[in-house]
Amino acid sequence: MKIVVTGAAGFLGKRLIRALLERGSMTDSAGERRPIEHIAAFDVVPLEGIDDARVQVSTGDLADPAHLERLVDAGTHSVFHLAAVVSGQAEQDFDLGMRVNFDATRALLERLRALGQRAKFVMTSSVAVFGGALPACVDDSQVWAPQSSYGTEKALADLLLADYSRRGFVDGRSLRMPTIVVRPGKPNRAASSFASGIIREPLNGEPAVCPVDPRTVLWLMSPLRAIDNLIHGHELPAAQLSAGRVINMPGLSITVADMVASLRRIAGDEVAARIAFTPDPAIERIVNSWPGNFSARYARSLGFVHDDGFDSVIRAFIADASTVAA
Amino acid sequence: MKIVVTGAAGFLGKRLIRALLERGSMTDSAGERRPIEHIAAFDVVPLEGIDDARVQVSTGDLADPAHLERLVDAGTHSVFHLAAVVSGQAEQDFDLGMRVNFDATRALLERLRALGQRAKFVMTSSVAVFGGALPACVDDSQVWAPQSSYGTEKALADLLLADYSRRGFVDGRSLRMPTIVVRPGKPNRAASSFASGIIREPLNGEPAVCPVDPRTVLWLMSPLRAIDNLIHGHELPAAQLSAGRVINMPGLSITVADMVASLRRIAGDEVAARIAFTPDPAIERIVNSWPGNFSARYARSLGFVHDDGFDSVIRAFIADASTVAA
Incomplete structure (x- = not known):
């Protein structure tokens, strides 16, 4: 089978591709287990550091139909769509956020619809779709009320994925991800970037700035659990x-x-002691609009997993950093 | 001030335009009351039956940028966006529904954004955004889970309107309308068409078919209250x-x-006795996915109104039919 991974050069994309290569096979939408013959690894920058004949690296513009036709073809059984403009950047550049986070997702779904094979389509969504007056613990029946363009774009993509799945155009699954912590590498323009930074930078001997109040409640998932859940989300039977x-x-x-x-x-x-607390109202406004706790009843019933405690998250990051290039 | 009305030739559009002409003035987004100098009445078929120098009738394609530029200009203070492909048709023709119910709405919002005047933008949404497991009475915090492409498209438009408003591109208000009963004229391809048909046709001496079980609970609003609410929704201060x-x-x-x-x-x-009950599973599936009761707490707190009982809805229809061309 051929699997397309967008956002392949990101830390989740890279880890997902490694996990897929290690598994060697996945289940298609007909429920059949198939060997993974090709992984098309797409991003705006080329994926590096994975040397495996099954992986074809490409770069380009997902919203460009010609590129999309080459990337997603009649042999494509599954797409993991991880590519996104992060929250801070989508807030600063509305058009870029809409184009990448919504229009490109729509173009991908349209391409799969045109191919007519009901391919599996696994996407990462975000808790940023929630906002406004919220209970302490958010239930699955909670209305979406994004307070950022990023959250809006993720909600738009979720709605589209659901309708494309209902109509049988694709076999879609959108996973509403908590903030992923601890991300390796450098800070990015996500409003949640600090949540990794305050752990990563001090461990690397560098200073870190925390732009929110220490009482701020976050909803987190480690990269390891995120990969487990992406694969589980793909493998679950549609029924x-x-x-x-x-x-x-x-x-x-x-x-x-x-x-x-x-x-x-x-x-x-x-x-x-390397963490300095310096409030940033722009970041606080976005982060405080995100819920800090969810029942996640439906996900638990489907067997999705979570981290048991934050100590093990930090320990896994330290172990990971010593074995994996960032 | 200039007001644009899309879907102007529809029964709500026509009644709205009459109500606006009668009022003579409306409040702009700065809170200033202004005389209505122009109403640009747009639809795919020309509006007929309103003879007033303030009304300019046009037809065309809302998704066509050239047409949109002529229709919505620097003098436009407000848009009432009522144009839509109805639920049954949007389910049959996915591309048409997306283009009219979503892409044209987006194009309108983009045009207003480009003009940079934070125009008022009042849109009709629908209870079709809800679905799945629902409580007997739906609260404002209920998640959207459309079970039709029409509901999906309305939810997409709602999200966009909310973000364009949050960013200050427009001053938007989306009114989630119940099924409007009794519509005058002919049956249409809305799954809810029967709800008017079972009253209208028998009163006109014609047979009517009811495709759903008599125990089906509907959530209704009369055309009179819909117009009251559209105008109220426009006049409410953003604060x-x-x-x-x-x-x-x-x-x-x-x-x-x-x-x-x-x-x-x-x-x-x-x-x-002119009503025959003949179940239609395709219509029942869509109609039964819509909630039959809402708390509408937020709307009530804002002063939106509803009908007191169904007898007065029928009496108003009979009175309206004898004074207004359909």
Whole structure:
């Protein structure tokens, strides 16, 4: 089978491709287990660091129909669509965010519809679709009320994926991801970038700025669990998706203060002292509009997993950093 | 001020234009009351039957940028966007529904954004955005889960309107309308068409088919209250819209059996006997996915109105039919 991965050069994309190569086979939409013969790894920058004959790297513009036709073809059984403009950037550049986060997703869905093979389409959505007056623990029946263009674009894509699946154009699954922590590499323009930065930078001997109040409650998932869930979300039979194709993932609800306490426990006072708390109202406004806890009842019933505690998340990051290039 | 009305030749469009002409003035987004100098009445078929120098009739394609530029110009203070492909047709022709119900709405919002005047933008949405497992009475916090492409397209437009408003591109208000009953004229391809047909046709001496079970609960609003609410929705100051721009309207929750009983009370047994109950599974599937009752708490707090009972809805239809061309 051929699997397309967009956002392949990102830290999740790269880890997903490694996990797929290691598994060696996946289940198609007819429920048949097939060997993975090709992985088309697409991103705006070329994927590097994976040397496997099954992986074809390409770059380009997803909204360009000619490129899309080459990338997604009649042999494509599955697409993992991870490519996105992050929240801070989508807020700054509305047109770019709409084009990448919505129009490109629509173009991908249209391409799969035209091919007529009901391919599996696994996408990452975001808790940024929620906002406004929210209960302490958000249930699966909670209305979407995005307070950012990123959240709006993810909600638009979710609706489209659900209708394309209902009509049988694709076999879609959208996973509403918590904030993924600890991301490796450099800070990015996501409003949530600090959530990884306050762990990663101090561990690397560098200073970090926390732009939100330590009492801020975050909803987190580690990269390891994210990959587990992406693969699980792909493998679930369509018949089990009784409550729809858009699934709020389980996660870890934790305050920033408890994250720092965890870092202090594992790495010591000197490391934790590298975090400076300097409020940034623009980031606080976006981050505080995101819920800090979810019931994720539907996802749990489907067997999606979450991290047991933040200490193990930090330990996994340290272990990962020592074995994987960022 | 100039007001653009799309879907102007429809029964709501026509009644809205008459109501606007009668009022003579409306409030712009700065809160200033202005005389209505121009109403640009757009539809795919020309508006007929309104003879007033303030009304300019045009036809064309809303998704065509050249047409849109002529229709919506720097003098446009407000747009009432009522044009839509109805639910049954949008389900049959996915591309047409997306183009009219979503792409044309987006093009309109983009045009207003480009003009940079934060024009008022009042749109009709639909209870078809809801579906799946629902409580007996749907609250404003209920998640959207459309079970039709029409519902999906209306939810997409709602999300866009909300973000364009949040960013200050437009001053938008989307009114989630109940099924409008009694519509004058002929049956259309809306799945809800029968809800008017079972009252209208018997009163006109014609047979009617009811494709759903008499126990089906519908959520209704009369054309009179719909016009009241469209104008109220336009006039509300933006500062009052504390819980967002997408508003579930209040309505009348009633079973089909009670609608028929009301018709019998007002028009007699002979008239009510003109209704034949012949189930249509395709229509039942769509109609049964729509909730039959809403709290509409937010809308009520904002002063939106609903019908007091179905007898008065029928009486208003009879009075309207004798004074207004369909």
